[in-house]
Amino acid sequence: MTLGSLPFTASTHEIDALHERLRTRAPGVHRAELPDGSPVWVITGYDAVTMLLTDPNVSAAKADSTMGFRGNKLPPALDANLLNLDGEAHRRLRSLAAEAFGPRHHRFHEEIVWTAVTELVADLPAAGRIDLMTGLCEPLPVRVTGTLLGLPQEQLGAFREASAPLFRSDASHEADALRKSMTTLWGLISEAIAGKRREPGQDLLSTWIAARDGQDRLTEDELVSLAFLTIIGGFENTISSTSFVLDELVRHHQARARELLDRPTEFTTLIRQLVGTATPMNYAVRRFPLADIEINGVVIPHGHTVYASLRSAHLDPAGHGRPNLTFGRGRHYCLGAPLAHLQADHAARAVLSKYPHLHVTGPRETYRLRESWMTYALAELTLTT
Numbered sequence: 445m446t447l448g449s450l451p452f453t454a455s456t457h458e459i460d461a462l463h464e465r466l467r468t469r470a471p472g473v474h475r476a477e478l479p480d481g482s483p484v485w486v487i488t489g490y491d492a493v494t495m496l497l498t499d500p501n502v503s504a505a506k507a508d509s510t511m512g513f514r515g516n517k518l519p520p521a522l523d524a525n526l527l528n529l530d531g532e533a534h535r536r537l538r539s540l541a542a543e544a545f546g547p548r549h550h551r552f553h554e555e556i557v558w559t560a561v562t563e564l565v566a567d568l569p570a571a572g573r574i575d576l577m578t579g580l581c582e583p584l585p586v587r588v589t590g591t592l593l594g595l596p597q598e599q600l601g602a603f604r605e606a607s608a609p610l611f612r613s614d615a616s617h618e619a620d621a622l623r624k625s626m627t628t629l630w631g632l633i634s635e636a637i638a639g640k641r642r643e644p645g646q647d648l649l650s651t652w653i654a655a656r657d658g659q660d661r662l663t664e665d666e667l668v669s670l671a672f673l674t675i676i677g678g679f680e681n682t683i684s685s686t687s688f689v690l691d692e693l694v695r696h697h698q699a700r701a702r703e704l705l706d707r708p709t710e711f712t713t714l715i716r717q718l719v720g721t722a723t724p725m726n727y728a729v730r731r732f733p734l735a736d737i738e739i740n741g742v743v744i745p746h747g748h749t750v751y752a753s754l755r756s757a758h759l760d761p762a763g764h765g766r767p768n769l770t771f772g773r774g775r776h777y778c779l780g781a782p783l784a785h786l787q788a789d790h791a792a793r794a795v796l797s798k799y800p801h802l803h804v805t806g807p808r809e810t811y812r813l814r815e816s817w818m819t820y821a822l823a824e825l826t827l828t829t
């Protein structure tokens with residue numbers, strides 16, 4: 445029996461209940477339809493999701509679809525990204541990208557995050573109603589990712605505006621907006637790359653351009669796509685995660701967190717736990733089995749589209765005490781996870797340090813959500829002093 449588009453219900457605070465129902469309804473593997481009508485399989489539960497994400501016989505590349513899956517129909521210049529590659533091309537590109545996000549750069553990344561957080565929190569009002577979404581959560585990853593990549597400062601707002609619709613994938617009337625935003629983003633990235641070719645700097649775009657032009661380690665499409673994925677991964681999920689962490693912190697852990705402010709290691713551990721419970725992505729990106737596979741006794745044919753519910757895995761008692769799947773698992777594990785942790789950590793520290801006490805403005809269920817079935821993400825976060 446097919447569940448229709450129920451698993452892809454957008455913008456609901458009932459998201460945990462929905463994914464729990466999908467997981468506990470036998471056999472936990474379901475036929476469904478994306479909002480655009482494409483037939484897909486939805487798999488649930490910690491073990492099944494982990495198995496799928498780590499199976500070398502399951503590909504993330506759309507080229508391995510036998511059903512003509514096209515998803516967001518990205519142009520080739522944006523589609524040569526890590527989340528649409530597998531096998532040798534993915535290994536080559538990922539090892540190049542991973543250099544930039546590795547522990548060697550932790551101190552440098554921390555400085556960028558700390559500077560951005562300090563500036564943004566200094567500009568927040570001293571008391572009253574504090575709009576943390578507009579004042580901190582939204583601009584923070586845009587500044588951090590922008591600085592890392594070396595994007596022109598004056599265009600950061602345009603990058604953010606162009607990238608946001610890519611996660612609002614629920615409504616068909618948005619297809620035009622989506623196409624427009626992809627074209628705009630592609631143009632902005634191409635311009636930024638041209639600028640860095642003329643005048644290289646100490647940033648990721650310049651490093652990747654050198655790897656392309658000097659060492660031939662990636663194609664032009666791969667270069668543009670790497671910047672594209674860093675931007676969309678770096679912006680949206682981090683906004684969602686940081687806002688959720690701050691809300692959760694103020695709602696349930698404020699007294700404890702304040703006690704830990706002068707015990708940085710313990711403070712960081714608390715924030716890491718909250719980041720681990722945030723899980724903005726309801727699903728990993730779609731996958732395509734390279735041969736028929738069997739999950740919970742159900743055969744999923746070669747090349748069919750499979751969505752793995754990260755949220756159901758997160759809620760599954762079988763996963764408790766085991767590593768969370770907030771950042772995925774296996775060869776596509778999020779490269780930006782350390783950077784996301786740094787942003788939540790510094791944002792939480794700076795906000796608690798500035799305000800002696802904070803209050804939420806209502807139950808979380810009264811907060812507006814972003815329009816998206818891919819993520820569970822707050823659209824607003826206002827606290828009061």
Ligand code: HEM
Pocket residue numbers: 497526527538589673674677678679681682685686723724725727728729730769770771772773775776777778779780781783784
């Ligand atoms: C809390 C914030 C974030 C969350 C929850 C998150 C989540 C994820 C998840 C679940 C995946 C794996 C998707 C899959 O296997 O289908 C992923 C991949 C990725 N993320 Fe993140 N991400 C976050 C922040 C970032 C940041 C800050 C960056 C970069 C600046 C980033 C860059 C990437 C990249 C490049 C990949 C693809 C890796 C690959 O395919 O090899 N992410 N992310």
